[in-house]
Amino acid sequence: MHPSPSVLTSALYTVRNIVTGDDVQTQCVISHQALPCLSKLLTNNYEKSIKVVACWIISNITARNEEQIQAIIEANIIAPLVHLLQNAEMDIRKQAGKAISNAASGGTHDQIRFLVSQGCIKPLCDLLYYADPEVVKVCLQGLENILKVGEADKNMGITGGVNLYAQMINAAKGRESIEYLWYDYKKEIYEKTLKILKLLKQSSILQG
Known part of the structure; x- marks a missing residue:
């Protein structure tokens, strides 16, 4: 990922705009390996504004379909989201909460059981x-x-x-x-x- 916070922020806002489209556009983001990058943004020491947008992107993905929720699960993003939901500043907690709740609203029973297992x-x-x-x-x-x-x-x-x-x-x-x-x-x-x-x-x- 780019070392400049301003470049990274601009890139994140571009990705956010893409995932506000339809399922096909969201799948393009997933297929181009965005999820491992988002996971790193959640778990490493990035500033609050970057984590907020990263969670916002994830919440748009988890609002899509079961396959795209599963992609988030398989990218090991749920545990970092739950950690932020418990411990981060309120702006981050809100977006992390939306991401988890969207997954719980649209996921399969097995996916929801997994969310619960992550706390x-x-x-x-x-x-x-x-x-x-x-x-x-x-x-x-x-x-x-x-x-x-x-x-x-x-x-x-x-x-x-x-x-x-x-x-x-x-x-x-x-x-x-x-x-x-x-x-x-x-x-x-x-x-x-x-x-x-x-x-x-x-x-x-x-x-x-």
Whole structure:
């Protein structure tokens, strides 16, 4: 990668513009080996603005299709994203949260199980307290899909009759984070919180 931060930033914004196109344009970025470069940007000591744009690019890719989500997984990008979601400055955390949540919203059950195995639940729940409404909405959708996979696993008898992901959300104080949103956000987000709390109740984690 180019050693000049200004050149690197310009290149990243160009890539970001490409991945805001369609799936074919996004696949061109993947096919030209952009993902290993993005992984290095997340894990090495680059300035905040560069990490923000890198996460933004990844969030656009994870908003695409299952194959492109899988490419992100196979490039070993999920663990660095989760680390940033837990530990970085808020601007980076927001974009990392969108990237993880988009993958959880559009991924297969196996892909969502992998996201959970990388520790995404607690930092997503924590982000609900601080993020803006757009990010909150994406995070809620991701958590809802994670819960649905946990419920499917429960119903198939994989997890001993319990929704393990509901337990993990509850242990991460996700219920408190979600209920907090009742008071501060618009109707669309309020309704999404009710859906998630209903899923938690159905899983027998919440009692009424």
